[in-house]
Amino acid sequence: MTSTLAIAGKPAGNVALSRMAALWLGITLIGQWVFAYFIAGFYGASTLQGNFEDWAKNKALIKGFLPGDTAGNWAFAAHMVLAAIVAFAGVLQLIPQIRARALALHRWNGRVFMLAVLAASIGGLYLTWVRGTSRNLISALAISGDAVLIIVFAVLAWRTARARNIAAHRRWALRTFVVASGVWFMRLGYFGWILINHAPVGITKNMDGAFDRFIAFGCYLVPLAVLELYLWAKASGSPRLRFSTSGALLASTLLMAIGTVGATLFLWMPLLAKV
Template sequence: MTTAQEARPSTPINADGLLQGAGKLWFIVAALGQGAFIAFILAFYGARTATGDFEGWNEKQLIDGHIAGDDAGNAMFAVHVLLAAVITLGGLLQLMPALRRAFPALHRWTGRAFLVLAYVMALSGAWLTLVRGTFLSEVSAVAILIDAVLILVFASLAWRDAAARRIDSHRRWAMRTFMAVSGVWFLRVGLMGWVVLNQGPVGLNETLSGPTDIVLVFGCYLIPLALLEIYFAAQRAATAPPKILAALMVLAATAFTAVGVFGTVAFMWAPHL
């Protein structure tokens, strides 16, 4: 059978390969950055929690962290921050096709765990924001709460499609869930990438409400989600130009992600270890 693409005169560029390669490269950079996030959470929060040094959480600049006498808030913070390492690892494992192909049963179980943890993270984060009152500014609280709602909706749709064996649709919702869950990581990468590129905190302030802050608190999930939709659309496209354009956008995002990962590790996490 001749496909529409084979019938067209061939271009010197393998557009599908380029798009796939750009996606893989982004994932490798993101996996390194999320690996560093996991290592930081375990080394900083994990070590202090395991030894009962709960006040030690506040050795890093936090909004609330540990508050003497607030047992419920401290317990919720501990659950939230420690499960952050588990869900980040689970998300990375789910997106590795080789692992998925080699161990399909493991993929199903880590997938269920990832989606349950997505609910737990969104709900515990919303509790910390709304009940404990942990937020820097109203605009940043609204932004992160919208991310929580998106996580709950996307995870539910990913679960529904997996149960109904609609695999293509499940894959798309699962990847959207991954992007929304990674929003808080993207926020750190976005802030530090911006600071590194501008050699300073241009448009940022102490309460996450400066002009750049506002772009980033919403953009930390909306921009990755928009790029993901462009990537999906380019995969479906019948011609090479949209694929090449999307690949270039993903490569630009990869370069920015790499700068942001460098910034988070060098200036946000390593100084606390």
């Protein structure tokens, strides 16, 4: 069956899967770099020059700058520097041409990315639980679950790379990237959802509405599920699974594109205009 469906020696569905993965990567690169541009543009100068009170221009922040809270303010400043590195460097790791032609860049950028996600996660846990930055307990638990997955996956990606187990390294590195992008998926999720519904359906100020609850966990668990489906389809000999996974990737990419447009127009551009 597989051989009759095979095209030019390639198992059926492989081409569709590769094309959809490439499209997903293209949209991810644009969206992550817009996020990195926003972080650098909005927080860059104020953070590096020590004008922390300028963070208050972002009214959506729960705490941001607090007079007298030196440790908390520095933790937030460090979080912004790390966030810019994560958003810029992570997606570079996924570009096949860089892995094939510039392995040294892949290795160094990979080390920087891994250290940045580990530090951002530990710092994020500090902001959440020690500084007490969260709208409610469920969202604090949800983001902490993301932090735990980032730390576990990053350690496994690092260990498999050191052991030169490239197949396993690739899987753990992809998982690390996806969960480390949870906070980015969350922003895309919110603004894509608002754009589709023309209203903040299921979203409350306290972030305890139905959509708030869904996106708090869904921002990393849904992309992780799609990734697992992709890895399974790639390894399987089933053309049907490959084609249906290609469809799921296309749908995800479309939603991500809508979310990127929404977050860019209604979140990041208005904030950048205040700088």
